[in-house]
Amino acid sequence: MKRETRLLRAQPAGDEGFASLSVPVTRASTIVFPTSDAFERRYEQFYDGYTYGLYGTPTSRTLEARMAELYAAEYSLCMPSGQSATVLALTALLKAGDRVLVTAAAYGSTRTFCTEMLARFGVETVLYDPAIGTDIGALINERTRLVVIESPGSNTMEIQDIPAIAQAVRTAGACVLADNTWASALNCNPLDLGADIVMEALSKHVGGHADLLLGALVTRDEALFRRMKDVSRMMGLGVSADDASLALRGLQTMPLRMEREGASALTLARWLASRPEIERVLHPALPNDPGHRLWRRDFQGASGLFSIALAVPFQERMAEFVDALRVFRIGASWGSAQSIVTPQTPHRVGDEAGATAGNKLIRFSIGLEPVEDLQADIEAALSLLGADAAQTTRARALDKRELQQEER
Ligand SMILES: *Cc1c(COP(=O)(O)O)cnc(C)c1O
Helix, strand or coil: CCHHHHHCCCCCCCCCCCCCCCCCCCCCCCCCCCCHHHHHCHHHHCCCCCCCHHHCCHHHHHHHHHHHHHCCCCEEEEECCHHHHHHHHHHHHCCCCCEEEEECCCCHHHHHHHHHHHHHCCCEEEEECCCCHHHHHHHCCCCEEEEEEECCCCCCCCCCCHHHHHHHHHHCCCEEEEECCCCHHHHCCCCCCCCCEEEEECCCCCCCCCCCCCEEEEECCHHHHHHHHHHHHHHCCCCCHHHHHHHHHHHHHHHHHHHHHHHHHHHHHHHHHCCCCEEEEECCCCCCCCCHHHHHHHCCCCCCEEEEEECHHHHCCHHHHHHHCCCCEECCCCCCCCCEEEEECCCCCCCCCCCCCCCCEEEEECCCCCHHHHHHHHHHHHHHHCHHHHHHHHHHHHHHHHHHHHHC
């Protein structure tokens, strides 16, 4: 063989005696087979072996196994982003003529994929109140195949009664898809509460460093898994070994990061609830939160993501408050080591129901900075708004209302 040919046939050095603590990164598009017969039969191992890099590598399969294990499930499928994972589940389960029920508090792109994209393919989407509970039964007809839940809701943080909804959906012979990104497997297992499929955006807590995009689907139902795996092949969706490796690394520190972020978030949420500039803190671990009872029943903890609504007189100055923050960085997404602030106007796209005061919310993703620095940062920004001025404005508004009442 000539040198050029030899260069094209590198054999890996043996790995005997090499016991790394990390999972190797195994990049591949083509996978070679020993015989033409083995090649012909390669799809026999499509669901649990290796056929082509897009359909799985040892690195991505390791991550899938870990995700399944975290949810005490048998099957998992990783996708290039949380959104693509949601889209895969929706397209695998729905067909023209079907109806899908989607919580009105769902992640914005989940809703718009249903209302704009699925609508073009003849699927009817009904948005429902996240607090619906067993009343979901009234929205289920014989065409309903799937119910999408997300607890707590994106931005507005409503906790859903997952067991009640799942029971009603199961009775009707439909499936439940749960977006569990906020809690992660560490703080909630929707499969134990009756959901059929869990979606978790690994871009958030699992990645943990704002440099990774991945999503996972997890189920205990082999038929559902095979259907989703088939559709992922047809849609050409797969994940890179490098990304899977970053997620595997993130998993190692996720419990510690989430514990720290959750504790800091709760400290800040409690403190913010006492501030005059704040109308409402939306955090299910606060005892007076509407979702608190369900959260205590179904969750094992809270993550570092919560929202606030500024008091009405300050809502117009929300940008001023957000721009004054120095430790918090302005951006979307969450779960990163750095704290992030996200202004939300309006807080629910296309649906103002459930608005707190006005329709503006500020969402905080608490990172790993010492909580004292985060509190000082928020305090300095709030002081710009001038609480005394607020109280005066509020008092004036009250005076005005009283005057108007007297006039009548
Ligand atoms: C971020 C997020 C997604 C989408 O994840 P990407 O990886 O960014 O596509 C889906 N659902 C929720 C609740 C999210 O926060």
